[in-house]
Amino acid sequence: MKDKVSTAVIQRLPRYYRYLSDLLEENVERISSSDLAARMHVTASQIRQDLNTFGGFGQQGYGYHVPHLHAEIGKLLGIDQQKYLIIIGAGNLGQALANYQNFTKRGFQVKALFDIDPEVIGRTIQGAQVFPLEYLEAYLEKNAIDIATLTLPRDRAIEVAKRLCRCGIKAIWNFAHTDLQVDEDVLVENVHLSESLMQLSYRMIAARRKQKKTEETGDTGTGERSD
Amino acid sequence: MKDKVSTAVIQRLPRYYRYLSDLLEENVERISSSDLAARMHVTASQIRQDLNTFGGFGQQGYGYHVPHLHAEIGKLLGIDQQKYLIIIGAGNLGQALANYQNFTKRGFQVKALFDIDPEVIGRTIQGAQVFPLEYLEAYLEKNAIDIATLTLPRDRAIEVAKRLCRCGIKAIWNFAHTDLQVDEDVLVENVHLSESLMQLSYRMIAARRKQKKTEETGDTGTGERSD
DNA sequence: TAGATTGTTAATCGATTAACAATC
DNA sequence: TAGATTGTTAATCGATTAACAATC
Known part of the structure; x- marks a missing residue:
């Protein structure tokens, strides 16, 4: 295990755990980094890098054993401790x-x-x-x-x-x-909480501003071709 | 204003707004990027880069006018709109x-x-x-x-x-x-919420693991020199 | 004008993605 | 063994920090 784990990786751990819990519930026994990547809308490379921060949980030619990986990430997150x-x-x-x-x-x-x-x-x-x-x-x-x-x-x-x-x-x-x-x-x-809501507000207003701008320049944004 | 604002900057905006609200309450009229940086525990460079994503809110030799900057960031976040x-x-x-x-x-x-x-x-x-x-x-x-x-x-x-x-x-x-x-x-x-709590749990357990390890290796962690 | 401090460009750092040899 | 897929190194990308010329 790496000595210094980056915040970015730590922030993603609970999300991995959530997806693995789902797979466990669906009785999926093994999963490859690329299949998991497709589900989670991330790259397979990122998944392999992230998991290898903590150890070699997978196996070449096989992928990752879902119950094992689930348990290992659970341990990292301290799920097993009161x-x-x-x-x-x-x-x-x-x-x-x-x-x-x-x-x-x-x-x-x-x-x-x-x-x-x-x-x-x-x-x-x-x-x-x-x-x-x-x-x-x-x-x-x-x-x-x-x-x-x-x-x-x-x-x-x-x-x-x-x-x-x-x-x-x-x-x-x-x-x-x-x-x-x-x-x-x-x-x-x-x-x-209010800062989270303000971020949403920012993005909402930025999107509206952008839309207004494209309307003004004559682009209807409906996907119609003008040629 | 830049066309594509990075998530990192958007996430920091509400925090800037909070600190500027505090300054406003303290009746501070102007602040330099380095003074604000000291308060917020970030670099002055980051503050100037972040703010310049949206426009030149400051003035050379003077710094930033607090009420103006506060209002501008408020507008970006849509605080002024219902x-x-x-x-x-x-x-x-x-x-x-x-x-x-x-x-x-x-x-x-x-x-x-x-x-x-x-x-x-x-x-x-x-x-x-x-x-x-x-x-x-x-x-x-x-x-x-x-x-x-x-x-x-x-x-x-x-x-x-x-x-x-x-x-x-x-x-x-x-x-x-x-x-x-x-x-x-x-x-x-x-x-x-539970993922936020799990991140805290991860860090807590990682810190304990680390402490245990230093204890085992004989380093008491009290800062005593052994030489 | 001189000093202060921004806006902005360049350098560095870190995180993500791609590539591929190792290996099950 | 051959195919699949990891673990890991190298390349790329983006974000942060440093530096400094512009300018108030």
């Missing part, structure tokens, strides 16, 4: 994540939520209780937590991130609209 | 998105939700009503909608995406765990 989460911010999004069924089958388990709103404190969501935010440190001392999810307003998120670092949390899943400043050994994975 | 959304799938996540306050101030407005569950049909979330999914086509005929959000199980999402394309929807914000197969003029922006 990972304990807490969610800080039990608003709509935090509660939605706590209710999310898909995490469970990939080894993620939400153990507790935290909030400052007396309205939600004490509630139980999928077996996970909502605690007052002030109990955070005490809770983390008694419970082994791998990942802390931040679903709070940005100012509070920055402050809570600091507290989490002090408690020794090494992985933060951040939904707050801000970049967190943490120690270099703390991993942060950002999900900026 | 964009109408629907959400298909009024489960926890769909409802959380409908409740999201941050969208409004960026010009996004949720007009309606759709579901098959009689339990949620008829409810109103932030002024948007939940309709039966079967009304989708009739609704889209009467209402101008820019973006359709998919927060449903994957099989249903694939089917609904087809229906949306037939209705002429040109932008889909997809939260379902699947790649949607749509016409080439339909834009899809994916948010795969």
Whole structure:
């Protein structure tokens, strides 16, 4: 296995895992890089390069054994290990994540939520209780937590991130609209929903602008030939 | 403005916008690429290259006028235009998105939700009503909608995406765990939450593996010199 | 004018794709 | 063995960084 795996490859791993899960479900036993490439709309070369970052999972003349490759990528992603989460911010999004069924089958388990709103404190969501935010440190001392999810307003998120670092949390899943400043050994994975939506908005508006321009230049864009 | 803007640049635009919004709030009138670079932890060169993809927003010897640059990037992202959304799938996540306050101030407005569950049909979330999914086509005929959000199980999402394309929807914000197969003029922006979490899980496990390895080789990692 | 800082070209770096020898 | 297909090296492509002339 390579020592330094590029972000591009890591980002593609879950997608490989998803396609392999599908193949497994379809009872496909073996697949070649070119067949998988056709399904995934990528190049076979990229697939072989990506997989060889981690080891020789295939076999010349045969291809890849689906159950084996699926298991190996699963291991890389830590699917086979139990990972304990807490969610800080039990608003709509935090509660939605706590209710999310898909995490469970990939080894993620939400153990507790935290909030400052007396309205939600004490509630139980999928077996996970909502605690007052002030109990955070005490809770983390008694419970082994791998990942802390931040679903709070940005100012509070920055402050809570600091507290989490002090408690020794090494992985933060951040939904707050801000970049967190943490120690270099703390991993942060950002999900900026409004920024994702803004990217879509950009592309939509760019496409409209382009269309308008071609209309103005007389090209109807209907594919009609003028010759 | 360049004709073909790379994905890398588009992905960075909302972050620039966020930092410029902060500067605006701090009443900073002008900023140089190197000062902004220091704040954002990127290179000044990248900032200048990125911005020049769209035009010369700066001025030699002066830098960038914050309110102007903020407005220009806002225009690129379509912040100044009203964009109408629907959400298909009024489960926890769909409802959380409908409740999201941050969208409004960026010009996004949720007009309606759709579901098959009689339990949620008829409810109103932030002024948007939940309709039966079967009304989708009739609704889209009467209402101008820019973006359709998919927060449903994957099989249903694939089917609904087809229906949306037939209705002429040109932008889909997809939260379902699947790649949607749509016409080439339909834009899809994916948010795969569990894949984001799996990337974090990968990095966490890779870091632990690495740490374990250095421990085994006798390197305590405390920075102690052995010489 | 002199200093600052952009816009832009050139150099570097990294990621993707192509090619093919190794091998099942 | 012959055919298929990987693992891997080499070539290409694109994105990032550096450098500097243009100019405010």
